[in-house]
Amino acid sequence: MPILDAPGTADFESLLHDDDKAREYLLARTWPLGDPFCPRCGHRKVYSLSGERLRCASCKYTFQPFSGRWINNGALTPSEWLRLIVLFVEERSVHQMKEELGLSYNTVYKALTAIRFAILAHALDARQLISQATGLDSYLKGNRLTGGPREMRMDTIPVYGILRREELVFVDLVPGFQAETLFHFHMNFHLKLIRSGNLVYTDRYKEYDALMFCGNDSLPYEIIRRYDEPPHIDAVRDEFWEYAQVRIKKFRGISCQRFPLYMKELEFRFNNRDKSLPEILAAYLCALVPSTD
């Protein structure tokens, strides 16, 4: 099979309404070296079967080109995927996306979840994030996004920390910390807590500019005291925090289960703000879903 040429930014537009071209573009991201390989064992000798099916010469696994990849989660055509990516980069609402693409709300919503998971899976701390500690593992069954979120309470809602390293930001899971920990620090050690809807964030803590979590209605928000002095991250007018807050407000009704998906999306957008996001996202979507066991 010939090595497929990867079109540049200028050509991206030409893919959006041409399914054959869009598919060729996505296949070039699926198999960057040009030749297909087995998504299960990585073996490079595969046979073509009827239709689009392929079979691994080594482990005999039968697969389709996008099997086991994030893009396999969603009933979109190749050009619809690329148009959705563009709308996502433009931060359109789900309603606008559904209108533009002529797809159902659920189809768009599921595909967006796949995009967000693909982003999160490319973060440095992906392995830590797709785990029981965040509950994100419950969305995945094998390499498919078919599960649902589990219920979360004060002692299971995870805490995230914001770290700045020069121009970059990292939203880290803070191991061993839950919402309960921050309430405890607030009550007993006067750690400043600020509540904005279901979002709760703190003053500076160790190397973090702030700790935060997204709560739900089960939490005792009424114990949070009021302060005259703003916490560190508001006082320094942190660039990422200002960028993130506008967007967090727009994610109205965001659940504690999905919160890390949105925070890693913001981390990704912020850290790649000078880059062309559609190409990066197309490559992320074509990557293999990592095994979580």
Ligand SMILES: [Zn+2]
């Ligand atoms: Zn194989």
